Amino acid sequence: MTVKHHITPSVLAAYAAGTLPEPFALVVASHVSLCDACRADVAGYEAVGGAVLETVFDRIEDGGDAITMSPDALAQVMAKLDDMVLDTDPAPRASDPVFPAPLLDYVGGGVDAVKWKRIGGGVKQAVLQNSAEGSVRLLYIPAGMAVPDHTHGGLELTMVLQGAFSDETGRFLRGDVETGDEDLEHTPIAEAGMPCICLAATDAPLKFTSLIPRLIQPFIGI
Amino acid sequence: MTTPYDHLRRRSAPPPLAPPLGDQIRVQRVQRGDLIGQCNIVQDQAETITKADVDTVKVDPWTHCLERIRDERCAESFAALFGHFAPRAKAFLMRGGSSEALAEEAAQEALATVWQKAAKFDGSRASASTWIFTILRNKQIDAIRKARRPEPEDLPWGMEPQADAADSLAMSQEETVLREAVRTLPDAQRDIIERAYFGDLTHAQIAVVTGLPLGTIKSRIRLGLDRLRHEMTKHTT
Ligand SMILES: [Zn+2]
Numbered sequence: 001m002t003v004k005h006h007i008t009p010s011v012l013a014a015y016a017a018g019t020l021p022e023p024f025a026l027v028v029a030s031h032v033s034l035c036d037a038c039r040a041d042v043a044g045y046e047a048v049g050g051a052v053l054e055t056v057f058d059r060i061e062d063g064g065d066a067i068t069m070s071p072d073a074l075a076q077v078m079a080k081l082d083d084m085v086l087d088t089d090p091a092p093r094a095s096d097p098v099f100p101a102p103l104l105d106y107v108g109g110g111v112d113a114v115k116w117k118r119i120g121g122g123v124k125q126a127v128l129q130n131s132a133e134g135s136v137r138l139l140y141i142p143a144g145m146a147v148p149d150h151t152h153g154g155l156e157l158t159m160v161l162q163g164a165f166s167d168e169t170g171r172f173l174r175g176d177v178e179t180g181d182e183d184l185e186h187t188p189i190a191e192a193g194m195p196c197i198c199l200a201a202t203d204a205p206l207k208f209t210s211l212i213p214r215l216i217q218p219f220i221g222i
Numbered sequence: 223m224t225t226p227y228d229h230l231r232r233r234s235a236p237p238p239l240a241p242p243l244g245d246q247i248r249v250q251r252v253q254r255g256d257l258i259g260q261c262n263i264v265q266d267q268a269e270t271i272t273k274a275d276v277d278t279v280k281v282d283p284w285t286h287c288l289e290r291i292r293d294e295r296c297a298e299s300f301a302a303l304f305g306h307f308a309p310r311a312k313a314f315l316m317r318g319g320s321s322e323a324l325a326e327e328a329a330q331e332a333l334a335t336v337w338q339k340a341a342k343f344d345g346s347r348a349s350a351s352t353w354i355f356t357i358l359r360n361k362q363i364d365a366i367r368k369a370r371r372p373e374p375e376d377l378p379w380g381m382e383p384q385a386d387a388a389d390s391l392a393m394s395q396e397e398t399v400l401r402e403a404v405r406t407l408p409d410a411q412r413d414i415i416e417r418a419y420f421g422d423l424t425h426a427q428i429a430v431v432t433g434l435p436l437g438t439i440k441s442r443i444r445l446g447l448d449r450l451r452h453e454m455t456k457h458t459t
Binding site for chain 2 (some may be wrong): 010013014020021022025030032039040046048049050055076078081100106
């Protein structure tokens with residue numbers, strides 16, 4: 001595994017806690033699929049969640065005596081168990097050389113299944129989700145092409161799935177994630193060779209700083 | 223091996239070995255008599271193993287209990303597990319802002335999911351409370367926040383027939399240490415951690431809390447992953 005640029009601990013912790021907005025959670029799940037270091041970190045933060053669950057009564061005034069299940073809860077649940085279809089050895093999830101399994105689920109297939117929209121200069125995108133919580137999209141950048149110059153209003157996570165890009169902060173290859181925020185103004189350029197495909201999540205609309213993308217922005221929906 | 227947290231190990235009292243069985247469980251014993259015979263045999267065996275070990279290593283009784291559910295579909299163990307975790311799950315959700323009715327329902331569903339997915343439990347990767355936390359968390363996202371949770375690609379963990387019991391023991395020991403470390407944090411710090419897990423903090427507000435012995439858990443998990451990757455390459459070449 002050659003992943004060099006990882007996801008920050010606080011984002012991994014929020015993913016483990018279950019509070020990370022879905023667009024970012026998709027990037028984390030995709031990165032963790034390719035990165036054992038972050039997978040182990042997530043498991044560590046989940047263990048903290050286990051400790052919080054186990055000790056939840058410590059911190060309730062009366063030691064938790066007031067919080068009990070309804071008297072017939074166990075009987076109700078046990079009555080259902082015999083009829084449950086057990087989740088034993090599920091069929092393995094589909095695999096793909098470019099898209100990790102969680103991304104395959106969102107796209108509904110591999111790269112061929114993506115419904116790209118051109119946004120100028122040979123750059124294409126496909127918005128996978130766009131809501132008040134944020135958006136997540138796939139970007140296709142031809143080799144040697146610059147992604148339109150932009151700054152960020154909030155958090156942005158960009159993961160390389162194919163090819164590579166470089167910007168002022170470094171070089172990003174398959175599996176690497178770049179974390180952007182208000183302070184990062186950068187011009188990522190796809191490296192020569194194959195087109196660069198990225199998964200990018202953001203919680204604020206992208207602010208393009210050059211003229212043409214600014215004109216395009218109202219039409220691309222984010 | 224000694225760690226800076228050994229004092230916590232010594233200080234923490236061993237958890238009760240056999241989960242106490244309440245009245246509700248005796249009712250179930252009558253209703254589900256067909257399963258109980260098998261269950262007692264398993265429990266007897268488990269007790270001979272754990273009684274000898276429990277003073278030297280802190281075996282998590284709930285991990286054992288969940289393993290019995292996984293391996294024997296033991297109804298009695300399920301009832302005991304339910305008695306311990308269902309009220310905690312409910313309290314957890316209520317502290318996260320759920321109404322009592324919603325929390326009751328989601329806690330019941332989470333525990334039913336524990337029975338359904340028990341085959342996937344691997345004590346060398348997580349203790350029972352951590353594994354149940356992940357199920358509860360997913361239930362909360364799905365049923366209460368109405369969002370999807372993207373899950374990473376799973377690893378073909380079951381290549382070896384059963385995870386080494388020693389790994390499982392070591393993991394539950396690490397998690398016992400972690401739990402005691404959470405318990406002994408200053409209130410303000412403990413507050414921040416809990417609020418992060420109850421959903422009171424956004425990802426931008428979560429500062430990674432220092433002072434928790436997470437390093438050993440992470441490296442233990444990392445070791446298991448490396449071993450698995452090694453196994454996988456051996457099988458494909
Ligand atoms: Zn990583």
